[in-house]
Amino acid sequence: MDAFYVTLHITLVFQFISFGSSTCLFGCSCTDDILGRSLLCMETSMGEIPVDIPHDFIKIRIEKSHLTELPRGSFSKVPALEFLWLNFNEIALMNMKSLERLANLTELRLQGNKLTSVPWTAFQDTPKLKILDLKHNHLDVLPEHALRYLPALTYLDLSFNQLSVIAKEVFINWPLFQIAEKAWAKEGMVSNVVLGLHDNPWLCDCRLKGFVEFTRSVSPPIILMNSYLMCSGPALKAHKFFHEIQLKSCMRPVTSAPETNITLPLGANATLTCLVKGRPEPTIQWMYSLKIIRGFVASQTNIDEETFSSQLLIPSLHLADRGLYTCTANNFIGNSSVNITVNIASSDSSLPLLPPVPMLSSEENAYIEIHIAKQTVYGITLEWHAATENPAETWFTIHFGKYDSPKKEMIYIGPGINSYSVSNLLPVTKYEVCVTLKNHPPREGQCIVFVTGSDISEMEQKERLIHIIVIVCAMVLAVPVGMYACTTEARFSCVDRFVDLWRMHRMHDENLQEGARQGTFDSLQATSDEALCKSSMEKPTKRRRSEDKSKGGSAAYLY
Numbered sequence: 210m211d212a213f214y215v216t217l218h219i220t221l222v223f224q225f226i227s228f229g230s231s232t233c234l235f236g237c238s239c240t241d242d243i244l245g246r247s248l249l250c251m252e253t254s255m256g257e258i259p260v261d262i263p264h265d266f267i268k269i270r271i272e273k274s275h276l277t278e279l280p281r282g283s284f285s286k287v288p289a290l291e292f293l294w295l296n297f298n299e300i301a302l303m304n305m306k307s308l309e310r311l312a313n314l315t316e317l318r319l320q321g322n323k324l325t326s327v328p329w330t331a332f333q334d335t336p337k338l339k340i341l342d343l344k345h346n347h348l349d350v351l352p353e354h355a356l357r358y359l360p361a362l363t364y365l366d367l368s369f370n371q372l373s374v375i376a377k378e379v380f381i382n383w384p385l386f387q388i389a390e391k392a393w394a395k396e397g398m399v400s401n402v403v404l405g406l407h408d409n410p411w412l413c414d415c416r417l418k419g420f421v422e423f424t425r426s427v428s429p430p431i432i433l434m435n436s437y438l439m440c441s442g443p444a445l446k447a448h449k450f451f452h453e454i455q456l457k458s459c460m461r462p463v464t465s466a467p468e469t470n471i472t473l474p475l476g477a478n479a480t481l482t483c484l485v486k487g488r489p490e491p492t493i494q495w496m497y498s499l500k501i502i503r504g505f506v507a508s509q510t511n512i513d514e515e516t517f518s519s520q521l522l523i524p525s526l527h528l529a530d531r532g533l534y535t536c537t538a539n540n541f542i543g544n545s546s547v548n549i550t551v552n553i554a555s556s557d558s559s560l561p562l563l564p565p566v567p568m569l570s571s572e573e574n575a576y577i578e579i580h581i582a583k584q585t586v587y588g589i590t591l592e593w594h595a596a597t598e599n600p601a602e603t604w605f606t607i608h609f610g611k612y613d614s615p616k617k618e619m620i621y622i623g624p625g626i627n628s629y630s631v632s633n634l635l636p637v638t639k640y641e642v643c644v645t646l647k648n649h650p651p652r653e654g655q656c657i658v659f660v661t662g663s664d665i666s667e668m669e670q671k672e673r674l675i676h677i678i679v680i681v682c683a684m685v686l687a688v689p690v691g692m693y694a695c696t697t698e699a700r701f702s703c704v705d706r707f708v709d710l711w712r713m714h715r716m717h718d719e720n721l722q723e724g725a726r727q728g729t730f731d732s733l734q735a736t737s738d739e740a741l742c743k744s745s746m747e748k749p750t751k752r753r754r755s756e757d758k759s760k761g762g763s764a765a766y767l768y
């Protein structure tokens with residue numbers, strides 16, 4: 210009962226207030242003076258611009274009222290509005306059409322808000338704007354045409370923002386600047402224009418050259434509120450005033466290297482040095498063949514304002530580290546690179562270079578578990594795990610080639626790396642890949658044989674021919690090494706049998722078409738001697754199917 214009357218009472222009081230002041234807003238005050246009616250809302254909790262603002266205001270001041278946004282047509286029902294003060298709110302967003310129908314607006318004050326950018330085209334709606342106060346916001350960019358629609362401005366305050374780099378064109382493109390320059394000959398033709406640009410974190414590199422020159426050349430009728438503009442970076446220029454610095458034009462990087470052909474003994478620590486000259490400071494990157502699997506640390510130092518040195522440290526040089534290292538420097542103007550070749554000194558000139566490391570008998574029986582971690586359209590990624598006494602010092606050799614070719618390519622891999630990718634495989638080819646400890650020859654259990662397939666039905670798509678079927682003889686993955694012998698013969702039979710199985714599987718698969726595909730292969734893999742050949746192959750799932758259709762079929766599913 211009470212609640213009902215309380216509610217009724219509140220409603221009546223509220224109606225009374227809004228009736229009694231039908232032209233003012235609750236929580237605000239309205240005044241009349243010679244200029245017209247003003248609305249003043251201070252420290253209210255309105256949070257957003259009220260939709261029911263009476264239409265006859267000349268001046269609106271809503272401050273400290275937690276406004277967060279200036280939506281489209283915020284004040285479009287107050288077309289006579291000339292002064293709009295929205296200081297000390299939390300406005301972070303200003304709609305491009307937020308000033309719609311404010312053709313008489315002369316003052317917009319947005320001090321102490323959270324704007325990171327301003328839609329400058331919004332000022333197309335306010336051609337009479339004279340005062341624009343944006344100080345204490347978070348503006349970090351001023352586009353070249355920012356001031357294009359502000360021809361009547363006499364006061365622009367951008368101080369205490371986050372501006373770091375702006376082009377002098379911002380001001381050169383300002384219609385008012387062009388008029389002012391012409392009118393300066395006929396003194397007194399234009400009123401003064403005050404610009405507040407101080408207390409921004411100006412980054413005084415070559416990009417600011419034009420702007421710094423502009424601020425120095427500024428003369429009445431344009432006046433800087435505070436002409437002591439200060440740099441905050443780069444380090445060498447921090448805390449310097451604009452009038453104390455000389456800036457040069459921007460420059461594409463130029464790279465060089467004191468040494469471009471480095472020869473070091475195995476195990477040495479190598480340091481590659483790249484010198485870069487450029488403005489502004491370029492980003493420097495190193496590229497080398499094993500970067501994906503083995504990243505080295507590069508450190509950068511400034512030699513002077515525009516010369517930088519980058520050093521790539523290769524700890525304890527391995528054979529795999531030989532080759533070409535490219536240092537590339539890049540800034541917004543362009544890039545440049547230099548090549549450095551790293552060789553390993555060897556007393557033994559025979560090729561391939563074998564490291565003179567004694568074969569440790571304790572490691573001779575070390576067990577390497579090897580498997581194919583990933584199949585790509587063109588190749589495979591190999592992974593291995595080795596139980597060795599000193600993993601930080603143990604390097605590996607990958608022996609890779611066609612199965613029946615006695616000569617295999619050897620790739621040396623440094624310690625700490627346990628994967629390697631092979632690409633550009635040929636279709637319908639049987640390959641063997643082995644991973645051995647140091648420079649040991651391959652032993653059983655350290656090799657994987659696989660066959661790349663060919664999808665005859667989709668022969669046109671040549672580059673997508675590869676299906677890889679992996680045959681792991683003697684189940685090296687599942688049982689300790691040496692448990693099963695995997696002779697050359699056994700391998701052949703494994704492969705042959707597997708290829709047969711694979712064909713059967715494909716036929717079976719085709720017969721099944723849209724039917725249940727799960728486990729089709731598992732049901733084929735049943736007889737006893739196949740236990741020696743652990744094979745892995747496509748286990749079709751719906752997702753893979755749809756991929757296959759779009760890609761033209763890269764079918765093998767690998768564990």
Ligand SMILES: *[C@@H]1O[C@H](CO)[C@@H](O)[C@H](O)[C@H]1NC(C)=O
Pocket residue numbers: 288289290313
């Ligand atoms: C805008 O200002 C002009 C000139 O002061 C005035 O004639 C016009 O009525 C004003 N517009 C509105 C919508 O009040």
Ligand SMILES: *[C@@H]1O[C@H](CO)[C@@H](O)[C@H](O)[C@H]1NC(C)=O
Pocket residue numbers: 470471472552
């Ligand atoms: C680099 O140095 C090695 C050994 O000093 C030499 O054999 C090789 O020809 C040099 N390469 C170039 C491109 O100068």
Ligand SMILES: *[C@@H]1O[C@H](CO)[C@@H](O)[C@H](O)[C@H]1NC(C)=O
Pocket residue numbers: 476477478524525
């Ligand atoms: C290579 O650098 C490491 C660490 O900085 C150091 O312990 C090692 O002694 C250096 N090796 C050589 C051959 O200088």
Ligand SMILES: *[C@@H]1O[C@H](CO)[C@@H](O)[C@H](O)[C@H]1NC(C)=O
Pocket residue numbers: 537539543544545
């Ligand atoms: C280097 O510049 C050339 C054009 O000068 C461009 O084609 C190439 O992509 C750039 N390279 C990098 C890494 O930015």
Ligand SMILES: *[C@@H]1O[C@H](CO)[C@@H](O)[C@H](O)[C@H]1NC(C)=O
Pocket residue numbers: 533535546547548
């Ligand atoms: C660096 O070597 C690569 C590969 O040989 C070559 O394409 C490139 O033009 C070389 N760059 C320079 C700057 O010599």
